[in-house]
Amino acid sequence: MDDQQDPGTLASxxxxxxxxxxxxxxxxxxxxxxxxxxxxxxxxxRELLTIVVAAAVLTLLVKAFVVQVYRIPxxxxxxxxxxxxxxxxxxxxxxxxxxxRGDIVVFSGQDSWGPDAPPPSSDPVVRxxxxxxxxxxxxxNQTYYIKRVIGLPGDHVACxxxxxxxxxxxxxxxxxxxxxxxxxxTLKFNEVVPPGHLWVMGDHRSDSDDSRxxxxxxxxxxxxxxxxxxxxxxxxWPPSQIRDLPIPPTFQQAALSAVAAVPVAGAAAVAGVIxxxxxxxxxxxxxx
Numbered sequence: 001m002d003d004q005q006d007p008g009t010l011a012s013x014x015x016x017x018x019x020x021x022x023x024x025x026x027x028x029x030x031x032x033x034x035x036x037x038x039x040x041x042x043x044x045x046r047e048l049l050t051i052v053v054a055a056a057v058l059t060l061l062v063k064a065f066v067v068q069v070y071r072i073p074x075x076x077x078x079x080x081x082x083x084x085x086x087x088x089x090x091x092x093x094x095x096x097x098x099x100x101r102g103d104i105v106v107f108s109g110q111d112s113w114g115p116d117a118p119p120p121s122s123d124p125v126v127r128x129x130x131x132x133x134x135x136x137x138x139x140x141n142q143t144y145y146i147k148r149v150i151g152l153p154g155d156h157v158a159c160x161x162x163x164x165x166x167x168x169x170x171x172x173x174x175x176x177x178x179x180x181x182x183x184x185x186t187l188k189f190n191e192v193v194p195p196g197h198l199w200v201m202g203d204h205r206s207d208s209d210d211s212r213x214x215x216x217x218x219x220x221x222x223x224x225x226x227x228x229x230x231x232x233x234x235x236x237w238p239p240s241q242i243r244d245l246p247i248p249p250t251f252q253q254a255a256l257s258a259v260a261a262v263p264v265a266g267a268a269a270v271a272g273v274i275x276x277x278x279x280x281x282x283x284x285x286x287x288x
Contacts, residue, residue: 066090066091066092067088067089067090067091067230068088068089068091068229068230069086069087069088069089069236070086070087070089070106070144070146070232071084071085071086072084072085072086072087072146074207075204075207076146076147076202076203076204076207076208076209076210077104077146077147077148077202077203077204077208078179078203078204078207079179079180079203079204080104080148080177080203080245081104081146081203081232081235082241084238085235085237085238085241086235086236086237087104087146087232087233087234087235087236087245088232088233088234088235088236089106089229089230089231089232089233090230090231090232090233091229091230092230093230093231093233094228094230094231098152099149099152099198099225099228099231100149100152100247100251101149101150101151101152101155101167101247101251101256102148102149102247102248102250102251102252103148103149103231103247104146104147104148104149104231104232104233104245105146105147105148105149105198105200105228105229105230105231105232106144106145106146106228106229106230106231106232107144107145107146107147107200107223107227107228107229108142108143108144108145108227108229109142109143109144109145109223109227110142110224110227111218111219111224111227112214112217112218112219112222112223112224112227113145113209113214113217113223114143114217115143144229145200145223146232147200147201147202147208147210147211148177148200148201148202148203149198149199149200150165150167150172150199150200150201150211151167151191151193151198151199151222152193152198152199153193153194153195153196153197153198153225154192154193154195155167155168155192155193155199156168156169156190156191156192156193157189157190157191157192157193157199158189158190158191159184159185159187159188159189159190160183160184160185160188163183163184164184165184165185165201167256168255168256169255170253170255170256172184172250172251173249173250174248174250176248176249176250177203177248178203178204178205179203179204179205179206179207182204182205182206183205183206184205185201185205185212186205186206187212187213189211189212189221191220191221191222193222194219194220194222196224196225196226197219197222197223197224197225198222198223198224198225198228199211199221199222200222200223211223232245233245
């Protein structure tokens with residue numbers, strides 16, 4: 001009996017475990033919350049940076065390939081466009097339709113009125129970065145102009161018949177956009193627009209250096225179609241000037257397109273001649 005141990009004695013002989021300290025218990029929790037807070041801040045900072053960078057890249061891409069804002073520097077397009085106006089230029093519209101008479105276009109003076117851009121650097125690295133910056137619209141060494149398209153390739157433009165500019169013998173009624181008091185032109189001209197070129201003029205005819213004044217330049221004053229940046233379609237600043245820039249009704253006369261319709265019809269005929277055998281071949285294959 002003496003060798004048996006009292007269970008109660010064994011229990012009382014155990015070293016009691018210290019009660020958890022409330023301060024010690026709370027310390028790790030505070031550390032965890034602080035760490036989580038820091039992670040959240042870092043995560044938010046990364047997300048914000050990503051959003052800012054993505055927005056900047058998207059803006060540059062839109063500016064380079066879709067639309068761009070241009071500031072009007074001179075009075076050559078008054079009263080349609082005032083000095084200091086900001087216009088929105090659509091840079092993709094001519095991928096879906098041709099340039100139209102009456103369009104207001106922004107174009108480079110390269111290969112026409114000048115000044116031409118300087119030749120590219122001989123250093124391939126400098127040239128590469130220059131091309132990249134030019135491509136996204138952050139750098140450009142060219143001079144840009146804004147005018148109204150009067151004549152398309154092949155058009156016969158002249159002035160003046162009964163005091164009016166004519167296109168393919170059709171007089172234009174320009175009072176809706178000409179600067180008040182300006183005649184259609186004080187300078188006589190009689191030109192056929194070369195292939196791949198446009199005859200352009202300002203709405204403020206007495207204060208516009210346009211196709212009339214560049215007979216000695218390449219194109220005889222007409223500007224290359226491939227130097228057109230896009231179509232100005234909306235004034236976005238100042239607020240008092242906000243409005244669209246539609247094609248005036250005079251350019252929608254059916255007679256204006258009589259000459260231009262000939263090559264289009266010819267091209268359609270050629271396409272039909274080429275396409276007919278292909279259609280017949282497809283039908284034979286299907287029937288076989």
